[in-house]
Amino acid sequence: MSKPDQKRDYGFETRMLHAGHVPDAVTGSRAVPIYQTTSYVFDSPQYAAELFDLKQYGNIYTRINNPTTAAFEERIASLEEGAGAVATSSGMAAQLVTMMTLLEPGDEVVASQHLYGGTRTQFVHTFRKLGVTAHFVDPDDFDAWEAAINSKTRALYAETIDNPQGSVVDISRLAALAESNNCPLIIDNTFATPYLCQPLNHGAHISLHSATKFVGGHGNSIGGVIIESGRFDYSHYPTIANPSPSYHNLRFYDTFGLHGFLMKARVETVRDTGSCLSPFNAFLLIQGLETLSIRMDRHVKNAMAIARYLEDDPNVEYVAYPGLESSPYHELALRYCPRGPGAVFSFGLRGADPREAGRRFIEALNLFSHLANVGDARSLVIHPASTTHQQLSDEELVASGIDPGMIRLSIGLETEEDLLWDLDQALRAI
Amino acid sequence: MGSRSGAACDLTSHSLLTVEQKAEYQAPSLVRGTLGSASSVAIVGLSTKRQKASYFVATFLKSRGIKIIPVHPKADWILGEKVYPTLNDIPEPVDVVNVFRPAHECPIYAAQAVDIGAKVFWLQLGLFNEEAATIASAGGLDVIMDLCIKMEYGRYDGTMRFLGMNTGVLTSKKAQIGRISSHQDVHASECLL
Incomplete structure (x- = not known):
């Protein structure tokens, strides 16, 4: 007592x-x-x-x-x-x-x-x-x-x-x-x-x-x-x-x-x-x-599942998520974010024309919302090379830390399998 | 608010005290009890300057209906109250002795607080002196150290939260107007404040 x-x-x-x-x-x-x-x-x-x-x-x-x-x-x-x-x-x-x-x-x-x-x-x-x-x-x-x-x-x-x-x-x-x-x-x-x-x-x-x-x-x-x-x-x-x-x-x-x-x-x-x-x-x-912890646990769980899925996809060049063991920041992520390093990350599309691949990928998505924000309950996506940074050449993009095939995701709270399905069908469409 | 002039100013954390010392000298029940029952506070080192921390504290306590008694070696009147050169010169009962002077001077004020029959010896935020605490305790006084009496009042009457400060007060009980509530619990780690 x-x-x-x-x-x-x-x-x-x-x-x-x-x-x-x-x-x-x-x-x-x-x-x-x-x-x-x-x-x-x-x-x-x-x-x-x-x-x-x-x-x-x-x-x-x-x-x-x-x-x-x-x-x-x-x-x-x-x-x-x-x-x-x-x-x-x-x-x-x-x-x-x-x-x-x-x-x-x-x-x-x-x-x-x-x-x-x-x-x-x-x-x-x-x-x-x-x-x-x-x-x-x-x-x-x-x-x-x-x-x-x-x-x-x-x-x-x-x-x-x-x-x-x-x-x-x-x-x-x-x-x-x-x-x-x-x-x-x-x-x-x-x-x-x-x-x-x-x-x-x-x-x-x-x-x-x-x-x-x-x-x-x-x-x-x-x-x-x-x-x-x-x-x-x-x-x-x-x-x-x-x-x-x-x-x-x-x-x-x-x-x-x-x-x-x-x-x-x-x-x-x-x-x-x-x-x-x-x-x-x-x-x-x-x-x-008032619901932060519950939402973040789910955001992180969905993000981790998607990062692992993307890492194994042949059309994906890299996945920059510190929750993955392959990330150079994995150790720091475990120390500072032991419950998971958030739900916003980028990955790179492979291909002869990655900028065009990015455009087609965005077009093919059905659930991910194409917009300039992160941290929504809904899953979000943006392809900087065809939107926020479209005026830059490939060389200029790389100089600002963004490659032509880079896609940024903000993983939401939807059904995990639905998000994986949406990404899979879009990756098959590029 | 703190006494950050002279020897007491090298404060870099919320508290100078160890966990055991906090339990003894910063217990919420002691602080709440003191604030809820004090009707007179003698302020040793109350400044005559309107922008000093002690002046803020005295103004605030007066507004809460608490009689403040300035202790200052030279001034005659501060905030409309008669000033006494030492605690021993005060001709009326003193509930709390509140100190805004460097830590090394505090044993003197502790002995005087015992002499005049005060009930609580309170050293401001940034001040800690074990010898002074021993003297005051031996004389039957409760001792509070390294806390600001204004911040603590604002924490328990609920007004400090109007400025987005972390009061650490957490309760589902209805507030009471203008009262230092006795049933509020305090989130332990915030008691470091």
């Missing part, structure tokens, strides 16, 4: 359903209510003054915080065991908010070169307008990481599992390198989800998601989230430690301690960039979180 006051270490699934929401005192509403409001009546003029001075925890304005969004934030922070979270309008916004909170003009970031293309574009082109430089390195090459770090480096950045290479990053080793250079390590954990990997438990300081993907899980809402560990020492990190001119010289780390980064990200960066999540989308993302 447990004692009445014994602290219970609640399991992941319990936190998926309960963390971040206590039934409210008036209605007792069991589901998280949708607080579709822009603003909140203040208790008194003095309370309002203290609220705007950040001396009270309270609702200010939905561009800064909202009770539905807060339930989503706390729930995902609980799942990844962070100090808290800040939700954003998209995954791209989560990255931008994180970087604008941490960086100043002249600062530099060192990032894995295995990144989502949109992230790379943001880091190269949008950062340049802000006076920030990003360097890209082979994530497996720790000499390259070290060589790229200099006195201006303020953050390291990588994805737990990337696409299309299907690489898995050594989070704890990278976290140690980051800490020895007084930098936080930022991990994009979108493809792993909080269920398959908890980067903060491996030493990362900030974890980001495009919640649009498996977190929401149903392809109905764009959203993002930033989760922070509260364990990084920002006392010598200029943007978080120094007095803030937009808050009467408040020193966020000195005053808020382990909540310093999160408070600054919310009340300065999200406030000023307007990149808040809508309460309705937060509600839909909460519905996704």
Whole structure:
């Protein structure tokens, strides 16, 4: 028997359903209510003054915080065991908010070169307008990481599992390198989800998601989230430690301690960039979180079966899925994603004209939806050489890490045999 | 919120304490009980500056109807409350002594807290001093260390979650308005906060 006051270490699934929401005192509403409001009546003029001075925890304005969004934030922070979270309008916004909170003009970031293309574009082109430089390195090459770090480096950045290479990053080793250079390590954990990997438990300081993907899980809402560990020492990190001119010289780390980064990200960066999540989308993302573990187990099971099937097909050149023993990242996948390395991966079609083979393959599929997204409950497919990257020559494609016959799959929750059937009949049609 | 000036600022994790020390000095029942019953808190090292952590904490506690008693060597009034140069100078009952001073000074405040008959000796987030804890415990006081009294209040009255922070509070019981609930359980690993 447990004692009445014994602290219970609640399991992941319990936190998926309960963390971040206590039934409210008036209605007792069991589901998280949708607080579709822009603003909140203040208790008194003095309370309002203290609220705007950040001396009270309270609702200010939905561009800064909202009770539905807060339930989503706390729930995902609980799942990844962070100090808290800040939700954003998209995954791209989560990255931008994180970087604008941490960086100043002249600062530099060192990032894995295995990144989502949109992230790379943001880091190269949008950062340049802000006076920030990003360097890209082979994530497996720790000499390259070290060589790229200099006195201006303020953050390291990588994805737990990337696409299309299907690489898995050594989070704890990278976290140690980051800490020895007084930098936080930022991990994009979108493809792993909080269920398959908890980067903060491996030493990362900030974890980001495009919640649009498996977190929401149903392809109905764009959203993002930033989760922070509260364990990084920002006392010598200029943007978080120094007095803030937009808050009467408040020193966020000195005053808020382990909540310093999160408070600054919310009340300065999200406030000023307007990149808040809508309460309705937060509600839909909460519905996704409530079934996350069950869905991810099924996504991974289907993905594994399909990866094995494709690996044995004569029309397939390679399968870049770290769940396969043949992947150079299999060991890292077992360490960081022991329940399976997600359900998004790429494979290459063989043939004299792989670009044409890819086009015919897409045309022949019946169940897989041809579109530019991943992490839906439904299975998705895209052939970059005939869609997103069609303007590039074969040589240019290869230079950007994409070959002409490359197909990207996001494996859904359909009947496994039906997915295998669909892929088989399409492979026979090319 | 923490006291991050001087010797107490080299904090890089959620807590300076071991698992055993957390069970002794950060037990949720002790924290909840203290917050639910305290009517006066003497704040040693309360700053006169509005942007310091201690000023935030004092403002917050006042708003919850808790009498704050500033202890500061030079100031006369802070937040409309009369300031006393030491704990021993306070002429009224003190429930909680809350400290925002460097850890090495804490044994002095522990001895004074015993002298004035306080009930709880509370060192802010980032502060830990075993000798001070021993003195206060021997004098019959409960001891809380390395926690912020404002964060803990916000955790248990539910307001900290308005800012997306991980309170670790997990319950299917209906909330009570403006009350520090006694039945809320806390997810154990979050008690590191």
